[in-house]
Structure formats: C-alpha cells, structure tokens
Amino acid sequence: MASLDTKRVEDMNYFEMLAWLGIGSSHPGGFPATLQNLQSIQILPEDYVLDAGCGSGLTACHIAKTTGCKIIGIDISSEMIDKATQRAASEGVSHLIEFKVGNVQQLPFADRIFDWVIAESVTVFLDKVKVYREFYRVLKPEGHIADHEMALLKELPAQLKQQLEECYGSGTNPLTYEGWCQTLTQAGFQDVEIKNPQPLKNNSNLIVNALKKDWVLIKGLADKARRQPGLLPRLQKNAGFMKQYRSYFGFGLVYGRKPTPPILPKSKSFKDWLLRLLRFQ
Known part of the structure; x- marks a missing residue:
C-alpha cells in the first residue's frame, strides 16, 4: 500500500483516514466506553490477550498498565502499528506488548493460544462469521471474546444504508443486538450476551472526540489539516x-x-472387548 502521506484524503477509505490521523478510539462511545467495557470483564495478569485491530494502541497500552498482562496487538495498517509501538515505548509498556501488521480475517497465530480476544469497531466492516471463527480458533478453551460494536436499534432504510457505506466504506453492516448474538453463537461461542448496551449520544462525532482525548493524535494534526484541505469536509460528512x-x-x-470440548470416552481395546464377552458366557 502506498504511503498515506502521498494520498489525498478524499481518496482514502475510512480505515486509511483513521490510520493517517492515527486514531485508535473512533469506536462508538470512544475511550470512555472502552473503560466501561473493561470494568465489566476481568482480564487477569496471567492472561494472554489479542487486541484485534489495535489501531494506535490506546486500549492495549491501558490494559497492559492496569493489569500487567501480556498483549499482542495487530492492525492491517503499518502506520497504525508504528504509532502503537511509539505509544507503548512512551508509556513504558513495551516489555508487555508486541504490535505487528496482521489481518483479523486471517490471523497469523496458532490455534488455542489466547485467553482473550478484544476488538473495537472492526467486525462491523468485515465478514462477521469469518472473523468470529478466526477469533474462536486462536482462543484457548474457556477463552473469551469481547468485541465492542455498533448496533442497529431499528431497521435502516435502503437509502440510509447506502449513505452509511458512502461514509464508512462498502460492506459496513451493523447488526441488531440479537443479530450480533446470533452471529457469535453461529461461530461456536457460548454464554453469549451484549454487555453495556446503549444508544449513541449527542456527542457522536467519533473522530473529533478521539482527537480531543488522545494525546498521540494532537502531534502534527495542524500540519495535516493545512496539507489536506479536504480533511474538514470529510470529517463533517461523517459526523x-x-x-x-x-x-x-x-x-x-x-x-x-x-x-x-467434551471428553469422548476412550475406545475399548480388543482385550477389553474379549474380557467383557467372556464375562457374559
């Protein structure tokens, strides 16, 4: 992929624009929602966590600082991985976190190695069953998924669905809460539920809110805006x-x-079968 510094913001898709801005908390509710979610689950110091679609590493670094657990963060954007690596070094958690380029639909990991997979506003843009089956594959038995996603509260008219895709990219497809649960169940998960369900608030300008609250994003932002006059109209369209x-x-x-997985009974040997047969003679 060509460097985003040489690409017009009008020609960037939503993910590329986030990577160019360095935004890692543009999910609904922003970082306050992340904190609320982390309070409702229990990540332990001995856990091994995958942050799928880690963005600029804000969530991963917070988890590492507050729990001391080991984390791998992946993102499809090399720009995001660079920013996340810089963040981890600045916040003193490089010894706990590894960031690498990777695709959540084809995770570069062996089966059954993680205790948690966390994601934030990634699955909504992708093939949901495919992504969840990959998460299932890399989780240990009794491992957990915690995926923060946008949901539909009522049916979206076709015209609005088209506008949604124009703003956020082709294939953007939020489900109802029930639809999210059904999809996760279809991938093999149990005890499926939606934690912390809530409507979008008035301050739903996700990108602008992220820019206000994340110190990593402020650096160089004014220069980006000067070099790319199309940035403000693009942000205004989404907002x-x-x-x-x-x-x-x-x-x-x-x-x-x-x-x-259920423990299957061991197959009987020929000796066991013969002894059982003789016992009934």
Whole structure:
C-alpha cells in the first residue's frame, strides 16, 4: 500500500483516514466506553490477550498498565502499528506488548493460544462469521471474546444504508443486538450476551472526540489539516450523518466464551472387548 502521506484524503477509505490521523478510539462511545467495557470483564495478569485491530494502541497500552498482562496487538495498517509501538515505548509498556501488521480475517497465530480476544469497531466492516471463527480458533478453551460494536436499534432504510457505506466504506453492516448474538453463537461461542448496551449520544462525532482525548493524535494534526484541505469536509460528512441519524444506532460489547470440548470416552481395546464377552458366557 502506498504511503498515506502521498494520498489525498478524499481518496482514502475510512480505515486509511483513521490510520493517517492515527486514531485508535473512533469506536462508538470512544475511550470512555472502552473503560466501561473493561470494568465489566476481568482480564487477569496471567492472561494472554489479542487486541484485534489495535489501531494506535490506546486500549492495549491501558490494559497492559492496569493489569500487567501480556498483549499482542495487530492492525492491517503499518502506520497504525508504528504509532502503537511509539505509544507503548512512551508509556513504558513495551516489555508487555508486541504490535505487528496482521489481518483479523486471517490471523497469523496458532490455534488455542489466547485467553482473550478484544476488538473495537472492526467486525462491523468485515465478514462477521469469518472473523468470529478466526477469533474462536486462536482462543484457548474457556477463552473469551469481547468485541465492542455498533448496533442497529431499528431497521435502516435502503437509502440510509447506502449513505452509511458512502461514509464508512462498502460492506459496513451493523447488526441488531440479537443479530450480533446470533452471529457469535453461529461461530461456536457460548454464554453469549451484549454487555453495556446503549444508544449513541449527542456527542457522536467519533473522530473529533478521539482527537480531543488522545494525546498521540494532537502531534502534527495542524500540519495535516493545512496539507489536506479536504480533511474538514470529510470529517463533517461523517459526523453529519451520525448526528442526523443517530436514533438508528446504539452500541455494546458482544461477549462470548469458547467452551471446552467434551471428553469422548476412550475406545475399548480388543482385550477389553474379549474380557467383557467372556464375562457374559
């Protein structure tokens, strides 16, 4: 992929724009929602965590600082990985976190190695069953998924769905809360539920809110705006859509547990079968 510094903001897709701005908390509710979600789950110091779609590393670094657990963060954008690595060094958690370029639909990890997979506003843009089956594959038995995603509170008219895709990219497809649960169950998870469900608030300008609260993003932002006059109209378009139609949308934490496979009885040997046969003679 060509460097985003040489690409017009008008030609960037939503993910590329986030990477160029260095935004890692543009999910609904922003970082306050992240903190609320982390309070509702229990990540332990001995856990091994995958942050799928880690962005600029804000969530991963917070988890590492507050729990001391080991984390791997992946993102499809090398720009995001560079920013996340810089953040971890600045916040003193490089010894706990590894960041690498990777695709959540084809995770570069062996089966059954993570205790937690966390994600924030990634699955909504992708093939949900495919992503969840990959998360299931890399989780240990009794491992957990915690995926913060946008949800539909009521049916979205076709015209608005088209506008949604124009703002956030082709394939953007939020589900109802029930739909998210059904999809996670279809991938094999149990104890599926939505934690912290809530509607979008009035301050639903996700990108602007992220820019205000994340110190990593402020550096160089004024220069980006000067070099790219199309940035402000692009941000206004996204923000305007969500402001006008926010009543259609909510968000919550899609949670599930990977069950332990049932223990099958060992097959009987020929000797066991013969002794059992003789016993009934």
